[in-house]
Amino acid sequence: MAVIRPEETSLTEHYWAQARLGQVTLQRCEACACTWHPPQPACPDCQSTEWRWLPASGAGTLVANAVVRHAPHPAAAPHLPYVICMVQLAEGPLFLCNLLDHGDQAGPPGSPVRISLGPSLAGYGLPQARLEGPAAALG
Ligand SMILES: [Zn+2]
Numbered sequence: 001m002a003v004i005r006p007e008e009t010s011l012t013e014h015y016w017a018q019a020r021l022g023q024v025t026l027q028r029c030e031a032c033a034c035t036w037h038p039p040q041p042a043c044p045d046c047q048s049t050e051w052r053w054l055p056a057s058g059a060g061t062l063v064a065n066a067v068v069r070h071a072p073h074p075a076a077a078p079h080l081p082y083v084i085c086m087v088q089l090a091e092g093p094l095f096l097c098n099l100l101d102h103g104d105q106a107g108p109p110g111s112p113v114r115i116s117l118g119p120s121l122a123g124y125g126l127p128q129a130r131l132e133g134p135a136a137a138l139g
Contacts, residue, residue, distance in 0.1 A: 004075045006124055012039045014053055019125030022117045024056040026091055037093040060087040060095065060129070062111045067104050087113055087129050097127035107131050 008016050015038075018025045028035045029043035030050040042049050065085035071077040081104040087095045095115060099107055107113075112132040117125030130136070 004073055011041055015039050016124060018053075018055075019117050020123065022125060024058065024095075024115055024117060024125075024127065026054045026056050026089070026093060027051045028054040028091075035091045035093055037089070037095055054091065056115065057090050058115045059090040060113050060115055062086075062099070062107050062109055062113050062129070062131070063088050063094065064109055065099050065106045067106055069104075083107070085113075085129055087115060089115070095127065097129050100128050100130050101136070102131060 006012070006016065015025055026035050026037050027039060028051060029046060029048050030052060031048035032043060032046045034043050034045040035054060036044050043051060063086040065083050067081050067083055068076070069081045071080055076082075083099040083102055083104065083106060085097060085099040085107065087097065089095050097115065099113075113129040114132050115127060115129050118128045119126065
C-alpha cells in the first residue's frame, strides 16, 4: 500500500515529534510576535531567526474548503471522497488540513473549527479539522 511520508528535517524535527503526540505546534517570532506555519527558518514578517515553538490552541475558523473526488496520490484513493480545507488558526496562521465528520459535503466558510492531529498510516500526526457550533450539525 502506498504511504505518503513528510520530509523530516532538523527544522521540522520538533514539529513532527509534537505531531506524533497529537499537538500542533507553530513558530512565534521573538522580535515581532508574528506566528507562522509551516516551519520556516526565519520570521516571514521581519526575517528574524529568533523564534520559539508555540503549542497551537486548536481553535480556528473555516476559510475555504473543497471536496476531493480524484486521488492526487495512490495513498489517498481509499479515502475518496474527502474534504480539504483552509483554516485560519486563532493564533493567526493559515492551516491546510482535512475536514472530518462532514461526509463529502463542504462546510460553510466562517464556521468555527477545532484542529487536531489524528494517526496516519506513516505514523505521523495527520492534521484534521472538525466543525464546531451550529455548522457541526449540518454534517
Ligand atoms: Zn518577526
